[in-house]
Amino acid sequence: MKLKVKNVEFGYNSTLVLENISMELDRSEVVGIVGPNGAGKSTLIRCIDRILTPRGGSILLDGTDISKMTRMEIAKEMGYVPQTTTRVFPATVFDTVLMGRRPHLGWKSSDEDVDRVLKVLELLGIIEFAMRDFNEISGGQQQKVLIARALAQEADILLLDEPTSNLDIRHQLEVMDIIKSIARSKGISAIVAIHDLNLASRYTDRLLMLNGGRIFAVGDPESVLTVENIRRAYGVEALVKSDGERPYIIPVRPVKTR
Amino acid sequence: MEKKESRTVTANEIKEQYKKFIGRKIFFIFFFIALIVGITGVSTSLGSADISVWDAYSSILRKPFPNLFESELIFHWDDVPGSDNERLKQYLIDKYDIGWVESAEIIKSADGKISIKGVGENKVEITRNEWDKEKATLKISGDIDPGHRVNDFKAKKANGKLCIHESTWLADVCVWNLRLPRIFLGIIAGVGLGLAGAVMQAILRNPLASPYTLGISSGAGFGASLAILAGAGIVGGKYLIVGNAFVFALLVSFIILALSSRKGSTPETMILAGIAMMYLFGAMTTILQYFGEAEAVKEAVFWMVGDLNRASWPVVTIILGTLACCAPLLMMRSWDFNAMGAGDETAKSLGVNVEHTRIITMVVSTLLAATIVCFTGTIGFIGLVAPHMTRLAIGGDNRYVLPVSGLLGAVILISADLVARRIIAPVILPVGAVTAFMGAPLFLYLIMRRRREYW
The missing domain is CATH 1.10.3470.10 (ABC transporter involved in vitamin B12 uptake, BtuC)
Structure with missing residues (x-):
C-alpha cells in the first residue's frame, strides 16, 4: 500500500468541508475523485499533499504519517499538479519544469538536472516549447508542462487537480493518456480529481465519488457510475451505457426539485 | 489538430539554447x-x-594598492646631485617651463636641501619637511607665474631608496x-x-x-x-x-x-x-x-x-x-x-x-x-x-x-x-x-x- 488516508477531516471555522474520508492507493494505480462542485475533491487532494492541514485523521505514506515529515520530504514523494497556474512574472517552460527539481537541489542546478528536465519534456512531447514563455503557450500545453514539473520532481505519487477542465477533447485525451501510461510504465500512482465522468470511467482503475464532503461511493468505475449514484450525487438524470468494458454516461436533464 | 513543426527540435538544441540563455544572464x-x-x-x-x-581611478586604487598605482617618480633623493640630475631638470622644464635649469648646477647642502641657482633671482629649492617625513616641498623663485611657486612632493622609501613623487594629496x-x-x-x-x-x-x-x-x-x-x-x-x-x-x-x-x-x-x-x-x-x-x-x-x-x-x-x-x-x-x-x-x-x-x-x-x-x-x-x-x-x-x-x-x-x-x-x-x-x-x-x-x- 503506497498511500493510506484514514478518517481525514478538514474544515474552515465551523463548516466541515471533508468528513471522515478514508481511501487507499496502490502502486501504479490511478484513482479518480469525482463529485459535484463543492464536494471537496480539490480540498482532499490538497490535504493529501499537506498544502492544507487536516483537522483530524491521518495520511500515511509508505506507513509514515506525513504530519511527521518535513515539507521537503513530502515533496520528494508526492508531486502536485494544480488546475492552472497564473504567473505574474514571466518564466520559460524550461524553468517552470526545472522548478520540479527544487526538492533535490541546492542553489545551483547541475547538468544532470538539466538533462532530466529535457528527458521529461521529450517524454511529454513538449520539448519544442522549452524556451517559450509559460504564459504564451496554450492551455493544453500548459497542463502538460505542469505534469512535466511533477514528473521532474521524481515523485512516486502524482496528485492532479482537474487536469482536463480547460482543455479541448484532443488534449483531454492526451493528458489522461500520459497519466495512465506513466502510471503503468514507471510504477507511479496517481490521484486525479476530475469532472468528466466519461474520462474518469475510461482512464481510472478505481473511483471515489464525493458528495458534501463525504465519501458517497467507492469502487471500480462500473459500480460507482450508476444511474442511481449520478442522480443522487449530482441531481442529474443520466443514461449509463457500456461498451462492454467501461460504462459511458450520457447526461440527460437535471432532476426537477420541488 | 496542432500545427506540426516542420522539423523536430532535439534535446541537444534546447540544451544549447538554454546555455545561451544562462550566458546572457551572466553577461x-x-x-x-x-x-x-x-x-x-x-x-x-x-x-x-x-x-x-x-587620476580618479588611480586615486581610488592607490589606497588599496599603494605601490601599483603610485604617481610618477620624479627623482631619487640620494641620486641628486648625480645620476638623476637630468631627470629632475627635465621634469622642471616640462612642468614649469624654466629653461634656465638646463645649464645650472645642482647642489645639495649639508642640512639636506637641494638647490639649483640660475641667473639673478632664478632659484629652485627642494626641502624635506622636518615634521612630516613623507613630504617634500618645491620652491621656485624668479621669473615664474606666481601660482606655481610652491608645490608639494611626496617622499617615499622604496627598495632602500628615497623616492620623490608627484604629490597626489589634493586628488586623494x-x-x-x-x-x-x-x-x-x-x-x-x-x-x-x-x-x-x-x-x-x-x-x-x-x-x-x-x-x-x-x-x-x-x-x-x-x-x-x-x-x-x-x-x-x-x-x-x-x-x-x-x-x-x-x-x-x-x-x-x-x-x-x-x-x-x-x-x-x-x-x-x-x-x-x-x-x-x-x-x-x-x-x-x-x-x-x-x-x-x-x-x-x-x-x-x-x-x-x-x-x-x-x-x-x-x-x-x-x-x-x-x-x-x-x-x-x-x-x-x-x-x-x-x-x-x-x-x-x-x-x-x-x-x-x-x-x-x-x-x-x-x-x-x-x-x-x-x-x-x-x-x-x-x-x-x-x-x-x-x-x-x-x-x-x-x-x-x-x-x-x-x-x-x-x-x-x-x-x-x-x-x-x-x-x-x-x-x-x-x-x-x-x-x-x-x-x-x-x-x-x-x-x-x-x-x-x-x-x-x-x-
Missing part, C-alpha cells in the same frame, strides 16, 4: 558591474576640483573624502533597494510591491519629520533624525506583517495593508507639516525627497554591513522565490515553507530597505523599477533577477546622481526626483515595446 551581471565601475570613474572625476578620469582628499562616499553610498543604496524591491515583488507576486508602496518610505518620512518638526524622537543626539526614520520604517512593516500573518491572509493583504500604511503615515506627516515652522517644514521636505548628500564613510559602512548580512540571506532563497512565483500551493507542494519564507524575507528585505532609506530619504523609484527592467532583459528566474536587479539599481542611482550633481552645477538636485524623472520615461518605453505577455 548582464558583468555588464552592469563594468558599468558601475565606469560611472564611478566618470562621476569621481567630475566636480569643482579638476581631476581627470585616470577630494576623491576619498568628498566624492567617493557619495558614490559608494549611491552604489550600495542602489543595490539594496533594487534587491529589496525584487524580493518583495517575488514573494508577494505583485508587480507593484516595493519598499515605497509597502509604506516603508512613508514610515521613515514620518519619523524624520517628527524629529525635524517636533524635535521628538526615540534615539537622541546626532542620530535623532536617522534613528527616528529607521524606527518608524520598521514599525510600519511590523504592522503590515502582524496584519498579514493572521490566518487566511494573502499576499494581496500585505500590499493593501502597505498602501493603507503609506496613506496613514503620509497624512500624519502632512498634519505635522501643517503645524510646523516654515524653515523646519522646508528641511523635512528636503529630507523626504531623497538625496545622497548625507554620505560619509560611517554611513557607507553601516549600510554595507547590513547589505552584507541581508543579501546572502535573500539570494539563498532564490529557488523558493521561483517556486512561490507559481503560487503558494505549488510552492508548498515543491517543499517550500511558504508562510515562514514570506515572513522571514519580508523582515530581512524591510530591514535592508529601512537602513538605506533612513540615510538617503525617499528614493522610491528604484525598488519598483529595477526589478521590472531586469525581468524585461533577462526573464524571471530569481537566481539571476536578484543580483542583476541590485546592480541595475546601483547603475540607475549613481547615473541619476551624476546628472543631479552636474546638470545645473553647483546646485545639486535631489537624486530621488532625478531618478524618477529619468527612469519613468525609460520604463514606459520598455513596457511599451515589450514583445511578450508580461503581467
Whole structure:
C-alpha cells in the first residue's frame, strides 16, 4: 500500500468541508475523485499533499504519517499538479519544469538536472516549447508542462487537480493518456480529481465519488457510475451505457426539485 | 489538430539554447558591474576640483594598492646631485617651463636641501619637511607665474631608496573624502533597494510591491519629520533624525506583517495593508507639516525627497554591513522565490515553507530597505523599477533577477546622481526626483515595446 488516508477531516471555522474520508492507493494505480462542485475533491487532494492541514485523521505514506515529515520530504514523494497556474512574472517552460527539481537541489542546478528536465519534456512531447514563455503557450500545453514539473520532481505519487477542465477533447485525451501510461510504465500512482465522468470511467482503475464532503461511493468505475449514484450525487438524470468494458454516461436533464 | 513543426527540435538544441540563455544572464551581471565601475570613474572625476578620469581611478586604487598605482617618480633623493640630475631638470622644464635649469648646477647642502641657482633671482629649492617625513616641498623663485611657486612632493622609501613623487594629496582628499562616499553610498543604496524591491515583488507576486508602496518610505518620512518638526524622537543626539526614520520604517512593516500573518491572509493583504500604511503615515506627516515652522517644514521636505548628500564613510559602512548580512540571506532563497512565483500551493507542494519564507524575507528585505532609506530619504523609484527592467532583459528566474536587479539599481542611482550633481552645477538636485524623472520615461518605453505577455 503506497498511500493510506484514514478518517481525514478538514474544515474552515465551523463548516466541515471533508468528513471522515478514508481511501487507499496502490502502486501504479490511478484513482479518480469525482463529485459535484463543492464536494471537496480539490480540498482532499490538497490535504493529501499537506498544502492544507487536516483537522483530524491521518495520511500515511509508505506507513509514515506525513504530519511527521518535513515539507521537503513530502515533496520528494508526492508531486502536485494544480488546475492552472497564473504567473505574474514571466518564466520559460524550461524553468517552470526545472522548478520540479527544487526538492533535490541546492542553489545551483547541475547538468544532470538539466538533462532530466529535457528527458521529461521529450517524454511529454513538449520539448519544442522549452524556451517559450509559460504564459504564451496554450492551455493544453500548459497542463502538460505542469505534469512535466511533477514528473521532474521524481515523485512516486502524482496528485492532479482537474487536469482536463480547460482543455479541448484532443488534449483531454492526451493528458489522461500520459497519466495512465506513466502510471503503468514507471510504477507511479496517481490521484486525479476530475469532472468528466466519461474520462474518469475510461482512464481510472478505481473511483471515489464525493458528495458534501463525504465519501458517497467507492469502487471500480462500473459500480460507482450508476444511474442511481449520478442522480443522487449530482441531481442529474443520466443514461449509463457500456461498451462492454467501461460504462459511458450520457447526461440527460437535471432532476426537477420541488 | 496542432500545427506540426516542420522539423523536430532535439534535446541537444534546447540544451544549447538554454546555455545561451544562462550566458546572457551572466553577461548582464558583468555588464552592469563594468558599468558601475565606469560611472564611478566618470562621476569621481567630475566636480569643482579638476581631476581627470585616470587620476580618479588611480586615486581610488592607490589606497588599496599603494605601490601599483603610485604617481610618477620624479627623482631619487640620494641620486641628486648625480645620476638623476637630468631627470629632475627635465621634469622642471616640462612642468614649469624654466629653461634656465638646463645649464645650472645642482647642489645639495649639508642640512639636506637641494638647490639649483640660475641667473639673478632664478632659484629652485627642494626641502624635506622636518615634521612630516613623507613630504617634500618645491620652491621656485624668479621669473615664474606666481601660482606655481610652491608645490608639494611626496617622499617615499622604496627598495632602500628615497623616492620623490608627484604629490597626489589634493586628488586623494577630494576623491576619498568628498566624492567617493557619495558614490559608494549611491552604489550600495542602489543595490539594496533594487534587491529589496525584487524580493518583495517575488514573494508577494505583485508587480507593484516595493519598499515605497509597502509604506516603508512613508514610515521613515514620518519619523524624520517628527524629529525635524517636533524635535521628538526615540534615539537622541546626532542620530535623532536617522534613528527616528529607521524606527518608524520598521514599525510600519511590523504592522503590515502582524496584519498579514493572521490566518487566511494573502499576499494581496500585505500590499493593501502597505498602501493603507503609506496613506496613514503620509497624512500624519502632512498634519505635522501643517503645524510646523516654515524653515523646519522646508528641511523635512528636503529630507523626504531623497538625496545622497548625507554620505560619509560611517554611513557607507553601516549600510554595507547590513547589505552584507541581508543579501546572502535573500539570494539563498532564490529557488523558493521561483517556486512561490507559481503560487503558494505549488510552492508548498515543491517543499517550500511558504508562510515562514514570506515572513522571514519580508523582515530581512524591510530591514535592508529601512537602513538605506533612513540615510538617503525617499528614493522610491528604484525598488519598483529595477526589478521590472531586469525581468524585461533577462526573464524571471530569481537566481539571476536578484543580483542583476541590485546592480541595475546601483547603475540607475549613481547615473541619476551624476546628472543631479552636474546638470545645473553647483546646485545639486535631489537624486530621488532625478531618478524618477529619468527612469519613468525609460520604463514606459520598455513596457511599451515589450514583445511578450508580461503581467
